[in-house]
Amino acid sequence: MNKAFTKEEDGSGPQRLPDLPISPHPNHVTPRGMAQLQARAEALEAEIARLRDNVDYLADGYPLAVAERDLRYVEARLASAILVAPPDGPVSHVSFGATVEVVDENGAAARYTIVGEDESDPGQHLIAAFSPLARALMEARVGDVVEWPKPTGTVDLEVTAIWFDASAELTGPRPPAQ
Incomplete structure (x- = not known):
């Protein structure tokens, strides 16, 4: 019988599943x-x-x-x-770990926090640093308009606030607490 069709384990010990893939990022x-x-x-x-x-x-x-x-x-x-x-001093631009408030061309506001891959949760607006949105926002400053490439077309977002946590200094007006 071809080796490809035989079972490697004999059932005498615990299974070992293949490792999950590790991200290249x-x-x-x-x-x-x-x-x-x-x-x-x-x-x-x-x-x-x-x-x-x-x-x-x-x-x-x-x-x-x-x-x-x-x-x-x-x-x-x-x-x-x-x-x-997070940085110790004033926040001047978007970087890893920042929470960014943006307004789209229709006036709809949204907040996104740029985090690591394992922490990302788009439903909670926690976006991975290598995502298209995070890449568009990186290095932006309050008042900058960035282009977010989406499958449905490019969306212009204006950065209205940048902060790292409640105790970090905020650039731009502090958004209301959620």
């Missing part, structure tokens, strides 16, 4: 992103310990294999993390 993280990765690693370690203590896991080792694979991924991301702290 630099692994820049905000302090919050680093804390999230560390918390995720701790949660996965606790889940692995719980699964190993459960004798029933031997019947179905898949949940353990998933948790171990995920922990390997998170540990690799932590090992390659490049922590980018």
Whole structure:
């Protein structure tokens, strides 16, 4: 029989799933992103310990294999993390970790925070630094109009405010709290 059609594992030990792919982009993280990765690693370690203590896991080792694979991924991301702290002084332009308020050509306002890949969540307006929107915003200053290339066409966005957190100095008028 062709080796491609045979099963490698004999079922005598726990499964080992293939590792998740690691992004080719630099692994820049905000302090919050680093804390999230560390918390995720701790949660996965606790889940692995719980699964190993459960004798029933031997019947179905898949949940353990998933948790171990995920922990390997998170540990690799932590090992390659490049922590980018917010600037100490006044904010003059958009950079990694910044929250940016913009207004589009129709007057609709939006806020986006430029974060690392593992922290990104477009639904929460947390955008990865290598995304088209983040690349359009990088280095912009309050009052600049940037072009955001979208599949439906280019959108002009005016930068109206830039900040890093509630205690950081704000360039432009402070937006109302959400």
